[in-house]
Amino acid sequence: MSAAPAEPRSDALSDVDALHADNIVIAFGGLVAVNDVTFNVPEHSIVSLIGPNGAGKTTFFNVLTGLYRPTAGRVYLGDRDVTGRSPHKIASLGLARTFQNIRLFNLMTAEENVMVGMHSHLRSGIGSTVFAMPWQRHEERRAHDTSRDLLEFVGIGKVRNEYARNLSYGDQRRLEVARALALNPRVLLLDEPTAGMNPQESGQFVDFVHRVRDEKRVSVLLIEHDMSVVMRVSERITVLDRGERIAEGGPDEIRSNDRVVEAYLGKSGTRGGKR
């Protein structure tokens, strides 16, 4: 069940990016929120997108996931052009995300939440569901098993029958990841996943992201405010400021980049996160 991608991923294929955004421009009226940003997530990598508040990070995320149609530019998932496709289509093609302010299906159990994530991979329709056809029952059982495995994987297997709204904050964050993984994605987008976590939890989170990448064989793209997390988890970091890409490189390069220090740390001084 675990993320078996459509094609095998070997080093030979690593020149095809898992996700590639080409010269993205988004303008809201006269305001250019994202200006000509080119960006890629290599296969099987962990990439961070950082920038001060209002830099256009979430807007950029929303373009990738199909919520906004870019004013110009194209988005590729693997070698498939997904620009302007509807969000559910892009999701089922392998781009899963979590949300900055958790958006679980509150009145559904943890397990049901994960099973919604599997929607596009399940086949049963109205007829086979009403008449409980053998293949439908089989599919449902498999979906239950898969969702349980995923919940175990993120470490909340014990609470699978609890309603999402009753889970603790940390468990809700984990559930969001499990739900996203249920899509069997190629790229996992995490929007400020450590918001509201204490330093110890953030530290565990770094290991968790590595485990997700290695065991589920996905590429991870995160937006993150906590610099200690970003520096520890990322293989590459892209910095946005006022809608423009101002730097890109490994953690050490970014740390010593003058423009980044000026735009991000020096100016707004938001080190340590929003909350």
Place this chain on the structure above:
Amino acid sequence: MNRAALRPPPGRRLASIGWPLGFAAAIPLLFFFYRYWLTDLNNSGQRFINDWFPLTTLNLCMIWVIMAIGLNVVVGYAGLLDLGYVAFWAIGTYVGAWCMSTFFAQVKFHLGDPTIINKAVGIHISFWLVLVIAGAFCALWGVIIGGPTLRLRSDYLALVTLGFGEIIPQAFTNGDQDHLNGFNLTNGTKGINPVDPIGTGLFSKLKGINPALGAFDLSYKFVVSALIAAFCVFVSLRIRRGRLGRAWLAIREDQLAASMMGVPLVKAKLSAYAVGAVFGGMGGVAYASLVGGAFPNFTFSNSITILLMVVLGGMGNVWGVIIGALLIEWINQTGLKQIGGTFNDHFGTHIDFPSYNFLIFGIILVLMMLFRREGMLPESRTRQILREPARTELEAVGADIEAAESDIEIIEESPDELVASETSGTSGGSGTEGGTS
């Protein structure tokens, strides 16, 4: 081990057996009571039953139950506010009348129907087949109406469905030769009647069952309606537990998140709309058969009454919705008149209670919203959100939790507003982010 996961938790398991059994037992009991045992009662007993629980009311109750179950799929399951559900009722009723009467005298078409003599002109199709036809026809109309409509968000959706709920009955009212270039489609305000009796097929071999159920076989028609209702309950419960039901719930909870998890919004909403329409259509056929015709007396207030049944009974829970429908329709048909009559006799007043029905429903609704917003018999999920505070909302208050205890009360009292502000917050939030940069 696999099976254990499929089994609902103990509380829900009991409910999932108890209610169907109760329903299945109540129907034959009521049937035997009205068909055989009622005549054994003494005079005052008979009069009491005929005054307070007449068979006509019971039959109408069942029709409304079917409607309420259908609307529950749309409103309760998928969370789409539909203020024009009566449209499908009307379509179903007219399909029933077209397919089971001599109205289209220019054609002669018989199908599977032993209840009418072979020479009769018009379309005569067996009631049971007409159920299928009307269901399919309404599903088609559900898709036609829903296709452009369901792309809209909640408030706009409600308004547009309200429009369709007005247009379609109006179209039936005006569908006579004066308006349709000489072709008489619906016979205008005069309506179409009579409608053929219901054929009982093989069951007519059983003792005491007529081969054709006519206008006076009300106890049998009650069973027919109850069977349709049972079918609707079965279908909605099954779908609810499957892949599509989860998608509906997810849309109801957070449609943006649902679409980001690969749920095709329009398709899922359309299927909810279509399933609701099928139930409405089948109920409409049963209604045509019960009243013996199709008349253009479908109004906006019917849509609202069905919605009231769903809300009052407990959105999302078929059993609650059934209770709601039975109660409201009984009050509407018989209860108010009887209670009012007793009241007037007792106090020597002359109040016309039935004419105050909407006033009374309004008061009931306001009281329900104040004291039991989840309805009489809510889904276990809904009961939760209205009775218990959500955990993260408390934890979001964070370290100031003691200081903010008064805020918690506010959160408890207005979960709806919170949800609303959250939903609108995301797009707006990212928009602002773009704006400030």
